Structure formats: C-alpha cells, structure tokens
Amino acid sequence: MTSELTLEPEDDEVIAAPLAVPFRPATLAAKLALLPLLIAQGRSVRASALKLPEAAGERHGVAGAGQVALRVLIVGDSSAAGVGVGTQDEAFAGQLAQALAERTGAAVGWQLVATSGHTAGDAARALAGATLARADLLVTALGVNDVVGQTRPVRFLAALDEIHALAATRAQVTHTWHCGLPPMGRFPLLPQPLRWVLGRDAAHLDQALVRHLEGQAARLHLPLPEAPRTTGKDDLTAEGWMARDGFHPGLLGYRQWGRQVAEAIG
Numbered sequence: 655m656t657s658e659l660t661l662e663p664e665d666d667e668v669i670a671a672p673l674a675v676p677f678r679p680a681t682l683a684a685k686l687a688l689l690p691l692l693i694a695q696g697r698s699v700r701a702s703a704l705k706l707p708e709a710a711g712e713r714h715g716v717a718g719a720g721q722v723a724l725r726v727l728i729v730g731d732s733s734a735a736g737v738g739v740g741t742q743d744e745a746f747a748g749q750l751a752q753a754l755a756e757r758t759g760a761a762v763g764w765q766l767v768a769t770s771g772h773t774a775g776d777a778a779r780a781l782a783g784a785t786l787a788r789a790d791l792l793v794t795a796l797g798v799n800d801v802v803g804q805t806r807p808v809r810f811l812a813a814l815d816e817i818h819a820l821a822a823t824r825a826q827v828t829h830t831w832h833c834g835l836p837p838m839g840r841f842p843l844l845p846q847p848l849r850w851v852l853g854r855d856a857a858h859l860d861q862a863l864v865r866h867l868e869g870q871a872a873r874l875h876l877p878l879p880e881a882p883r884t885t886g887k888d889d890l891t892a893e894g895w896m897a898r899d900g901f902h903p904g905l906l907g908y909r910q911w912g913r914q915v916a917e918a919i920g
Contacts (some may be wrong), residue, residue: 685854688847695848696802703843704899709736709745713766714787717748718755725763725788726751727825729777729817730795733836734768738897739905742766746795746903749912757916765789773799774813781820790828792821793876793915797835797863801855807862814863818873830873831919833911835860840881842891842900876918879910 685692716722728734728747736745743752751764767784769776774796794817800810814832821827838844839853864875881895891898894906903911 684847685851688851692848692851695845699843699845699848703901706737706897706899706902708732708768708770709739709742711742711748713742713747713768714764715742715748715751716761716763717751718758718761720761722763723758723760724754725790726754726765727786727789727792727821727827728764728766728768728795729781729792729821730768730833731772731777731799732768732770733798733903734766734795735770736768736908737770738899738902739908744905744908746908746912749908750793750915751912753913753916754919757920763787763789768795771799772796773803773805774810774817775805778813778816778820781817781824786821786825789821789825791919792818792825792827792830793833794830795833797856797859798838801835801838801852801859804855807859810859811862811866814866828872831876831915832863832867832873833915834863834875834877836878837881842896844901874918876915879907879914881907 728750730746734746736742736747739745742748747764747766747768751762754762765787767777767781767786769780772780774794776799777794777796794814796814796817797810818827818830821830835856837853838856839849841849841852844852867873867875891900891904894904895910896902896907897904
C-alpha cells in the first residue's frame with residue numbers, strides 16, 4: 655500500500671475500470687458524479703498524509719530453530735514492506751515466518767520483495783529483476799495501489815498471473831497464496847466520499863480475484879483478518895490495528911495478518 659493517493663485519470667480506462675466486474679448502475683453513476691470531488695480529495699490526502707518509512711531490517715531470514723523445512727517468498731507493496739512498524743520482525747514477513755515456525759515446529763526461511771507504491775504490475779517487474787532464493791510457497795500482498803490508480807481488473811489479474819509464473823520458474827514455488835484486498839472503506843485516513851468509493855472498488859477487485867482463482871489448485875485466495883468494529887474513527891489506530899498514518903497496518907494488524915495466513919497455509 656501507499657499513501658500517495660492520486661485518483662487522477664491517466665486514460666479513458668479509468669472510467670470503464672469498474673465495468674470489468676459486477677457493479678450496480680447506481681454506484682457507477684455516483685462515482686462518475688463525484689469524480690471532481692474524488693480527485694480533489696485524493697490530491698488533498700496525498701499532500702497531507704503522514705509519510706512513514708518501510709520497516710528496517712534484512713529482507714530475508716530464518717525464523718525458528720533447526721533445519722529449514724519451509725521457505726516462503728513474499729511479494730508486495732508497502733504493506734508487505736512493513737510500513738507502519740519499525741522492523742521486519744514486527745512486519746508481515748517476520749510475523750508470518752514466526753507463526754509458521756511455531757505451527758510447524760521447524761525453521762522457516764523467508765525472502766521479501768516489496769516496495770511502497772507498487773502496483774501488481776510494478777511488483778511483477780521487480781520480481782523479474784530480483785535475485786531469488788529457492789522457495790516452496792509464494793504469498794502476495796497487492797491491490798491497494800491498483801485501486802488507487804484505477805487499474806483495470808484484467809490487468810491486475812494478469813500481473814498476478816505473471817508473478818505466480820515468475821515465482822514458479824525462478825524460485826521453484828509450487829503454491830501461491832494471494833492475500834485479499836483490505837477494507838479500504840474503513841481506512842481512517844480517507845475522507846468521505848473517497849473512503850466509500852475506494853472501499854467499493856477494493857471489494858469489487860477482490861471479488862474479481864476470487865473468481866479468477868477458482869479451479870486453480872496451486873493458487874488460493876486468503877481474506878485479510880477482520881478488524882474489530884469501532885465507534886470512533888481513531889480506534890483502529892489506537893488499538894494497533896492500523897498505523898499512525900491511518901492507512902497501513904499497525905503492530906496488531908501485522909501480527910493477526912501473519913497468524914491468519916500461517917493458519918491457512920497449515
């Protein structure tokens with residue numbers, strides 16, 4: 655994920671993007687009517703958002719003791735890179751590897767290829783140029799920047815296909831777990847109606863991903879953990895589910911995310 659919100663159309667495909675997945679006519683009409691306001695809000699958020707760094711630390715490591723029994727490759731955006739916490743041990747990659755080590759009782763090796771602001775297409779290009787260690791599993795954390803940039807679903811899904819193929823060819827990965835998109839409609843940073851529109855777009859892109867993966871035994875969709883329902887807009891940040899910027903996971907969010915993915919992997 656990234657806090658660099660633009661929502662400025664790059665071409666005519668921005669307007670057509672929601673049509674690639676089921677979309678209620680009333681929702682599309684509202685989005686078109688609100689477009690000038692949404693662009694203005696996107697620019698305002700980009701200018702005022704708190705810019706947090708990626709988590710510090712090595713982008714590879716081993717969790718647990720003993721001989722490495724499982725190797726995981728993680729590819730993603732700023733959420734995979736750990737924006738919102740201080741170190742990679744606290745971030746998604748470290749939390750996932752530690753949770754897997756605890757569940758399996760063996761050491762787990764991990765490698766991270768992630769950069770703030772990356773769309774799925776950006777991540778595919780980064781993976782193609784990265785030096786990769788052998789891995790058993792691939793976990794992706796992508797989609798928020800595609801929502802912000804209004805990437806067409808077909809392009810988003812094609813980029814994920816490319817990432818899966820690259821990981822299989824270059825790192826010998828046998829299974830891929832695609833993390834679902836987060837509930838952007840609950841991000842404290844975003845004002846209304848921008849929050850509502852991005853939340854709807856994220857949900858629709860996630861639904862497209864679910865349908866795309868149906869029948870693919872080597873690739874699965876993993877929903878993100880459900881954050882508690884709160885009454886105040888700052889509660890998720892105060893409780894550690896989200897970072898201070900109101901856009902990225904906090905320590906609790908990363909911990910729960912890592913544990914849920916580890917549980918799904920088994």
